[in-house]
Amino acid sequence: MGLxxxxxxxxxxxxxxNSSNIPWISLTSIDQLKDIKEASNSKPQLIFKxxxxxxxxxxxxxxxxxxxxxxxxxxxxxxxxxxxxxxxxNGVASEFGVTHQSPQLLIIKxxxxxxxxxxxxxxxxxxxxxx
Numbered sequence: 110m111g112l113x114x115x116x117x118x119x120x121x122x123x124x125x126x127n128s129s130n131i132p133w134i135s136l137t138s139i140d141q142l143k144d145i146k147e148a149s150n151s152k153p154q155l156i157f158k159x160x161x162x163x164x165x166x167x168x169x170x171x172x173x174x175x176x177x178x179x180x181x182x183x184x185x186x187x188x189x190x191x192x193x194x195x196x197x198x199n200g201v202a203s204e205f206g207v208t209h210q211s212p213q214l215l216i217i218k219x220x221x222x223x224x225x226x227x228x229x230x231x232x233x234x235x236x237x238x239x240x
Contacts, residue, residue, distance in 0.1 A: 131177050133157075133188040139200040145187065146204070149217040153184045153239045158191050158198055158213040166212040169231055183240045184216075 136145075136156060145154045157173065160166040179186075191198040191211055202209045205217065210227030216239045217223065224234055 131174060131186055131188075132181070133186055136187040136189040136197055137194050139197055141187070141197075142200055142204045145185075145217060146220045148185060149221075150219055152182075153223075153236075154187065154217040155184050155236065156187045156189060156201060156213075156215045156217070158189045158201065158209075158211055158215075160211040161190055161192050163211060165228060169212045169228065172232070179236070179240070184236065 145156070148154055157170070159170050189197055189201070191209075198209055198211075201207070201215070205215060205222045205225075207213075207215060207222060207225050212231065213225065213227040214231045214234060215222050215225040216234070216236060218239060223239055226234055
C-alpha cells in the first residue's frame with residue numbers, strides 16, 4: 110500500500126488551510142533543520158516541500174491531505190512553502206543530500222534521509238513502515 114492508501118491524520122495548519130487535518134509544523138527557517146535532524150533520533154520527521162504555483166504540487170498535496178491517517182505523535186510533519194522560503198529548500202537539499210524537487214517528500218530517521226521522492230512517485234512511499 111502506498112502513501113495515499115489511508116496513511117495520514119492530525120490537526121495543525123501549515124499552509125493556512127483550516128480544512129487540513131494534518132498536524133503541519135511550518136518549516137520557515139534553516140535553523141529548524143538542526144532541530145529536525147536531532148528530533149529524528151527519537152521519532153521520524155517528515156518534510157513536505159510544496160510549490161504554491163504548481164498544479165501537480167497542489168494535486169499531490171490535496172491527495173496527501175485527503176488520505177492522512179497517522180495517529181497523533183507518530184511522526185512530526187513539516188510543511189515547506191518553497192516559494193516563500195527558497196533558502197530553506199536549498200538548506201534541505203544541502204543538509205540532507207537530496208536534489209531539490211517540488212513537490213517532494215522526505216522522511217528523516219536518526220539524522221539521515223531514509224526515503225525521499227517527488228511528484229507522483231510520492232504515492233509509492235508507505236510512511237507507516239518508517240514509524
